[in-house]
Amino acid sequence: MISKKTKYALKALIYLAREFDKGPILIADLARDERIPKKFLELILLTLKNNGILQSRKGKGGGYYLGKSPKEISMGNVIRLLEGPLAPVPCVSETAYAKCEECLDERTCGIRLMMKDVRDAIAKILDGTTLADVLERTARAEQQEKGVLHYYI
Amino acid sequence: MISKKTKYALKALIYLAREFDKGPILIADLARDERIPKKFLELILLTLKNNGILQSRKGKGGGYYLGKSPKEISMGNVIRLLEGPLAPVPCVSETAYAKCEECLDERTCGIRLMMKDVRDAIAKILDGTTLADVLERTARAEQQEKGVLHYYI
DNA sequence: AGTTTAGCCTATCGGTTTAATAGGGTTATG
DNA sequence: CATAACCCTATTAAACCGATAGGCTAAACT
Numbered sequence: 101m102i103s104k105k106t107k108y109a110l111k112a113l114i115y116l117a118r119e120f121d122k123g124p125i126l127i128a129d130l131a132r133d134e135r136i137p138k139k140f141l142e143l144i145l146l147t148l149k150n151n152g153i154l155q156s157r158k159g160k161g162g163g164y165y166l167g168k169s170p171k172e173i174s175m176g177n178v179i180r181l182l183e184g185p186l187a188p189v190p191c192v193s194e195t196a197y198a199k200c201e202e203c204l205d206e207r208t209c210g211i212r213l214m215m216k217d218v219r220d221a222i223a224k225i226l227d228g229t230t231l232a233d234v235l236e237r238t239a240r241a242e243q244q245e246k247g248v249l250h251y252y253i
Numbered sequence: 254m255i256s257k258k259t260k261y262a263l264k265a266l267i268y269l270a271r272e273f274d275k276g277p278i279l280i281a282d283l284a285r286d287e288r289i290p291k292k293f294l295e296l297i298l299l300t301l302k303n304n305g306i307l308q309s310r311k312g313k314g315g316g317y318y319l320g321k322s323p324k325e326i327s328m329g330n331v332i333r334l335l336e337g338p339l340a341p342v343p344c345v346s347e348t349a350y351a352k353c354e355e356c357l358d359e360r361t362c363g364i365r366l367m368m369k370d371v372r373d374a375i376a377k378i379l380d381g382t383t384l385a386d387v388l389e390r391t392a393r394a395e396q397q398e399k400g401v402l403h404y405y406i
Numbered sequence: 407a408g409t410t411t412a413g414c415c416t417a418t419c420g421g422t423t424t425a426a427t428a429g430g431g432t433t434a435t436g
Numbered sequence: 437c438a439t440a441a442c443c444c445t446a447t448t449a450a451a452c453c454g455a456t457a458g459g460c461t462a463a464a465c466t
Binding site for chain 3: 142145157
C-alpha cells in the first residue's frame with residue numbers, strides 16, 4: 101500500500117496540472133482545496149521541486165507550478181521519488197538494485213524470477229502513464245458519469 | 254518492498270515443498286538451514302498453519318509439513334496472508350476493499366483507474382504462480398547454471 | 407530601504423509497524 | 437509419565453509514518 105505522502109503528492113500534481121500555465125499556486129490554497137495538512141504538503145512539494153518535477157517562485161505572487169508539461173511527468177518517476185523503488189524485492193530493482201542479504205544464490209532463486217515479472221509489470225504501467233494520461237482518464241470517467249446520470253434522470 | 258517475514262515464509266515453504274511427503278520437519282532444522290531466527294519462524298509457520306497452508310504434528314517425531322500439494326499453494330494466497338492486500342490503494346483491492354478517506358469521487362478518480370491496472374497485473378502473476386511453479390523455475394535455472402559452468406570449465 | 411509575503415529548512419513528536427526475543431503452556435508420542 | 441515439540445501471549449528496540457513547530461531566506465511591492 102502506498103503512503104499518504106505519495107497520495108498527497110499525486111493529488112497536488114493533478115491540481116497543479118489543471119492550473120498549468122496559470123501562474124504559481126499557493127501552498128495554502130492547494131492545502132485547503134485538497135484537504136492536505138499545509139506543513140506536510142510543504143515537505144512534499146519541496147522534494148518534488150528538488151527533483152525537477154515542480155518549480156517555485158518565492159515572495160509575493162509566488163507559489164508552485166509544474167516544471168514541465170503533464171505529458172512529460174511519469175507516474176513511475178513521481179512514485180519512486182516518494183515511495184522508493186517499485187520492485188517488491190531489492191534484487192530485481194532496476195533503479196536501486198541491492199542484494200537480498202538472506203539469498204544464497206541469486207541466479208537460481210525462483211522467488212526472484214517471479215518477483216522480476218511483478219516488477220516489470222508494475223513498471224510498465226507506472227512508467228507508461230503520464231500526468232496527462234491520468235487527467236484524461238479522469239475527464240473521460242466524468243463524461244461517462246454525466247451520461248449515466250442523464251440517462252437515469 | 255515485501256517484509257522479511259514474508260521472505261522467510263516463502264523460503265520455508267520452498268524448503269518444505271522439497272521435503273514434501275517425507276514426514277514432518279522440525280522448526281529447529283528449518284531455522285538452522287535457512288538461517289531464520291527460530292522463534293520468529295515459529296510465528297510465521299503458525300499463521301501459515303492457521304490458514305490451511307501447513308499442517309503440524311506435536312510431540313516427539315513431530316514437526317511441520319505442507320497441508321496440500323505444491324501445485325495447490327498459490328503465491329498470491331501466501332503473500333496476502335503475511336503482507337496484506339496486493340493492491341497499492343485500498344479502493345482497488347478485491348479481497349479487502351476499503352474507501353480511500355481522502356477521495357472525493359471514487360468513480361472518476363484517475364489515480365484509482367491506473368492503480369486498478371497495477372493491482373490486476375500483480376494479482377495475475379502472483380495468483381497464477383504456485384509453489385510448484387517456483388520450484389520448477391529454480392530447478393530450470395540451476396540446470397542452466399550447470400550448463401554454463403560445464404561450458405566454461 | 408524596509409516590510410511583507412511565501413517558500414526553505416531542520417528538528418521534534420506521538421503512534422504504528424517491523425523484527426526479534428522471552429517465557430512459559432499444551433499436547434502427543436515413546 | 438516424561439519429554440519432545442508445537443502453541444500462545446507479551447515485550448522490546450529500532451525504524452518508519454504522519455504531522456507539527458519554529459525560525460530562516462529570498463523575492464517583490466511600496
